[in-house]
Amino acid sequence: MTSLSDWIAATKNTSALKPDDLIDVLSNVNLKQADTPSPTEDAKPAPSSPDSSAPGNKDEEDKPLSVAEKSLLQKIVRRGLIESKQELEIQRKDPHSPLYSVKTFEALHLKPELLKGVYEMGFYAPSKIQETALPTLLADPPHNMIAQSQSGTGKTAAFTLTMLSRVNPSIQEPQVLCLAPTYELAIQIGEVVAKMGKHITDLSVRYAVRGENLERNKKITEQIIIGTPGKVLDWGLKYRFFDLSKIKVFVLDEADVMIATQGHQDFSIRIQKRLPSDCQIMLFSATYDKEVMEFAQDMVPNPLIIKLKREEESLDNIKQHYVMCKNIDEKFEAVSNIYGVVTIGQAMIFCHTRKTAAWLAEKMSKEGLNVGLLSGELTVEQRLSILDRFREGEF
Numbered sequence: 001m002t003s004l005s006d007w008i009a010a011t012k013n014t015s016a017l018k019p020d021d022l023i024d025v026l027s028n029v030n031l032k033q034a035d036t037p038s039p040t041e042d043a044k045p046a047p048s049s050p051d052s053s054a055p056g057n058k059d060e061e062d063k064p065l066s067v068a069e070k071s072l073l074q075k076i077v078r079r080g081l082i083e084s085k086q087e088l089e090i091q092r093k094d095p096h097s098p099l100y101s102v103k104t105f106e107a108l109h110l111k112p113e114l115l116k117g118v119y120e121m122g123f124y125a126p127s128k129i130q131e132t133a134l135p136t137l138l139a140d141p142p143h144n145m146i147a148q149s150q151s152g153t154g155k156t157a158a159f160t161l162t163m164l165s166r167v168n169p170s171i172q173e174p175q176v177l178c179l180a181p182t183y184e185l186a187i188q189i190g191e192v193v194a195k196m197g198k199h200i201t202d203l204s205v206r207y208a209v210r211g212e213n214l215e216r217n218k219k220i221t222e223q224i225i226i227g228t229p230g231k232v233l234d235w236g237l238k239y240r241f242f243d244l245s246k247i248k249v250f251v252l253d254e255a256d257v258m259i260a261t262q263g264h265q266d267f268s269i270r271i272q273k274r275l276p277s278d279c280q281i282m283l284f285s286a287t288y289d290k291e292v293m294e295f296a297q298d299m300v301p302n303p304l305i306i307k308l309k310r311e312e313e314s315l316d317n318i319k320q321h322y323v324m325c326k327n328i329d330e331k332f333e334a335v336s337n338i339y340g341v342v343t344i345g346q347a348m349i350f351c352h353t354r355k356t357a358a359w360l361a362e363k364m365s366k367e368g369l370n371v372g373l374l375s376g377e378l379t380v381e382q383r384l385s386i387l388d389r390f391r392e393g394e395f
């Protein structure tokens with residue numbers, strides 16, 4: 001069983017109250033302020049509790065999310081940029097290459113149509129990782145790079161910018177190859193390419209993912225291929241739909257997810273071996289443990305390695321409270337009391353089991369609140385849709 005502080009994980013827009021006023025109001029609903037994160041609560045659930053029907057508890061049957069699904073959800077949840085205050089750790093294999101960073105996109109001397117695309121996406125200044133990565137990625141001769149930083153720090157935008165600045169739209173053949181671990185992640189990258197490259201004329205992208213097929217003896221004319229390793233290997237090596245030796249830029253995104261997916265690592269290595277020696281290779285990963293590091297170093301010769309330490313979530317402006325409840329009905333009462341005294345714009349309530357979540361959602365809906373249910377039985381697409389609707393303020 002969990003306490004209310006597990007239920008009420010994040011609330012925002014708690015009316016116009018100042019934090020101290022809020023504490024006063026909350027004390028009236030018997031909330032205690034926590035010195036430490038959520039206390040444990042041993043109280044047994046009342047008979048009416050959905051948790052009490054343990055034997056048939058469907059939550060035990062929850063299929064865990066795959067690494068790729070987690071990564072996709074994280075990408076969607078974190079729509080905005082995470083601006084890190086952490087120092088970058090930079091390792092250079094080539095002692096002669098200059099180490100510098102830029103504070104503006106203009107300083108990168110991008111093609112005007114590309115700069116326009118960047119600005120239209122609302123990017124006014126490079127993110128921390130972009131400041132250091134971009135001058136190196138865009139330098140001539142090109143440098144290889146391994147970059148590790150958590151999701152949302154601007155890696156996709158950094159390699160997309162590099163792909164788009166190196167591609168020659170007047171040549172109708174693949175010059176840029178980007179590998180992603182899943183169909184969904186490939187599409188996400190394609191969307192960024194489309195937005196950022198919107199003003200580049202004659203540029204097109206071909207997805208090499210499940211469901212995409214080509215007639216034998218066809219040649220791909222799109223300049224950028226974004227795909228999953230198996231399909232790309234088939235198209236490049238087995239069917240020769242494009243010439244791997246003409247690739248100028250090779251990106252391997254989500255390397256940590258890649259190695260967690262059966263077969264992807266081998267396929268990626270086989271693709272990499274067919275690339276020309278002057279091809280620029282970039283590898284990105286949210287984590288960088290030993291296995292990822294070994295794979296990265298196999299894939300990327302002579303790289304600049306950039307690592308950005310994970311940003312600790314700051315709790316400075318978040319006050320935590322808890323209510324001691326004997327059972328789940330008391331918990332519901334506590335939630336209702338809070339809703340009774342504070343105007344809550346939006347809230348996320350985390351429950352211990354999906355059954356509890358469904359029960360609570362139904363009870364709250366009956367009280368006239370707009371509630372969305374997000375739990376294990378939904379597909380990734382359904383979850384994304386709920387998150388989108390939440391973001392749009394529907395709940």
Ligand SMILES: Nc1ncnc2c1ncn2[C@@H]1O[C@H](COP(=O)(O)OP(=O)(O)OP(=O)(O)O)[C@@H](O)[C@H]1O
Nearest residue numbers: 075079080081123126127151152153154155156157
């Ligand atoms: N320089 C920037 N200024 C403002 N927003 C940015 C900038 N760079 C990226 N973003 C935005 O920040 C979010 C995260 O960026 P991006 O997807 O490139 O990060 P990432 O490290 O690849 O994370 P993920 O793996 O989750 O995609 C995106 O919404 C992107 O549009």
